[in-house]
Amino acid sequence: MNEEQQSWRLATLGVRAGQHRTGEREHAEPIFTTSSYVFSSAAEAAARFSGEQPGNIYSRFTNPTVRTFEERLAAMEGGERCVATASGMAAILATCLGLLQAGDEIVSSRSLFGSTVVLFNQYLGKLGIRTHYVPLADPAAWEAAITPRTRMLFLETPSNPLTELGDIAALAEIAHRHGCWLVVDNCFCTPILQRPLALGADIVIHSATKYIDGQGRCVGGAVVGSEEVVGGGVYGFLRTAGPSMSPFNAWVFLKGLETLAVRMAAHTQNAQRLAEWLERHPAVARVHYPGLPSHPQYDLARRQQQGPGGILSFEVHGGREAAWRVIDSTRMLSITANLGDARTTITHPATTTHGRLSPEEREAAGISEGLIRVAVGLEDIEDIQADLSRGLGEG
Ligand SMILES: *Cc1c(COP(=O)(O)O)cnc(C)c1O
Numbered sequence: 001m002n003e004e005q006q007s008w009r010l011a012t013l014g015v016r017a018g019q020h021r022t023g024e025r026e027h028a029e030p031i032f033t034t035s036s037y038v039f040s041s042a043a044e045a046a047a048r049f050s051g052e053q054p055g056n057i058y059s060r061f062t063n064p065t066v067r068t069f070e071e072r073l074a075a076m077e078g079g080e081r082c083v084a085t086a087s088g089m090a091a092i093l094a095t096c097l098g099l100l101q102a103g104d105e106i107v108s109s110r111s112l113f114g115s116t117v118v119l120f121n122q123y124l125g126k127l128g129i130r131t132h133y134v135p136l137a138d139p140a141a142w143e144a145a146i147t148p149r150t151r152m153l154f155l156e157t158p159s160n161p162l163t164e165l166g167d168i169a170a171l172a173e174i175a176h177r178h179g180c181w182l183v184v185d186n187c188f189c190t191p192i193l194q195r196p197l198a199l200g201a202d203i204v205i206h207s208a209t210k211y212i213d214g215q216g217r218c219v220g221g222a223v224v225g226s227e228e229v230v231g232g233g234v235y236g237f238l239r240t241a242g243p244s245m246s247p248f249n250a251w252v253f254l255k256g257l258e259t260l261a262v263r264m265a266a267h268t269q270n271a272q273r274l275a276e277w278l279e280r281h282p283a284v285a286r287v288h289y290p291g292l293p294s295h296p297q298y299d300l301a302r303r304q305q306q307g308p309g310g311i312l313s314f315e316v317h318g319g320r321e322a323a324w325r326v327i328d329s330t331r332m333l334s335i336t337a338n339l340g341d342a343r344t345t346i347t348h349p350a351t352t353t354h355g356r357l358s359p360e361e362r363e364a365a366g367i368s369e370g371l372i373r374v375a376v377g378l379e380d381i382e383d384i385q386a387d388l389s390r391g392l393g394e395g
Helices: 010-016 042-050 064-077 088-099 114-126 139-145 168-177 230-241 247-280 298-304 319-329 359-365 381-392
Strands: 081-085 105-109 130-134 150-156 181-185 203-207 221-225 284-288 311-316 345-347 371-375
Touching: 010 064, 010 247, 064 081, 064 221, 064 247, 081 088, 081 230, 088 114, 088 150, 088 181, 088 203, 088 221, 088 230, 105 114, 114 130, 130 139, 139 168, 150 168, 168 181, 221 230, 247 284, 247 311, 247 381, 311 319, 319 345, 319 371, 319 381
Parallel strands: 105 130, 105 150, 150 181, 181 203
Antiparallel strands: 081 221, 203 221, 284 311, 311 371, 345 371
């Protein structure tokens, strides 16, 4: 980026960062659907392959459309380098396999995306990389779980579905004191609402599938951080192992980044109104949303995030039967576990995303049978409330 671009604010970066026009002077970004690139001579090919000369080689690891997405997201997160991946899970895989080795340990938040837990326990576990789980909101527990073998601290904040927060600055301080990387899955907030690198984190993970796409079309992911770490081990793994993003998907995500600032503001505004309405509703026992003063970490949310975001959960009186009645009474909301979509989605965590846990584990995690998660979309808030009202009753 040149000097002027470095002064651009987030919304501007989302629209413009990373674009390098070709000689055709196209206004929008082209999609480079080519697997390989031609060299002007044998010497140039040799220089490209050796890394002496920068430039395109092969689309597993160099593609101009993908690179534009990487540069734009890196600029928005305030990172030196971004590596785009085939999915959010591929981003986590590339980070772990690119940076860790057998015998290393991870300390991770207990509340984590389900596939991340399986990746850590089953697949990293069989390679000899162990993960210890701790409560997200208790920095002392994180520090106590660190051993001389710990290399990485990993968290999502806010958590799904209870919107608990991890204190990124406090955890970064602990991580660095013990020579570890702090990795933050920033999927729920996006750089518009939370910039973990500025708070001291070393690596940001994204599932671009969620808010970055924003309309539920493509699967993709990204890793953002320093040139040394992300441009080193993470890129090295991606280049070799190949869980890369396709140029078409990169182009869709570029279009998503252009509208991300306005969409996140609209998601947040709708979620805030829905949370306040639910909190007043007599059929609702409790609402979990960082934008409510009743949230136990309301102050941290205001300090750490530029807005409470689009995801909330709430508990209805009457357990599973009442929760399912609310879900089954909706006509507009989509009953699906996906999130970050223009369409509002509704789900029953105890029997879907957290259904693999035993009843005791669910209880310990605070996932009650009456809990409902809503990822608030961009429909008119009055219509979202009307759709939920049917199953909640007049109250
Ligand atoms: C969806 C999700 C992932 C995984 O991303 P995919 O693109 O589905 O592979 C990781 N972390 C969080 C918090 C997610 O919501």
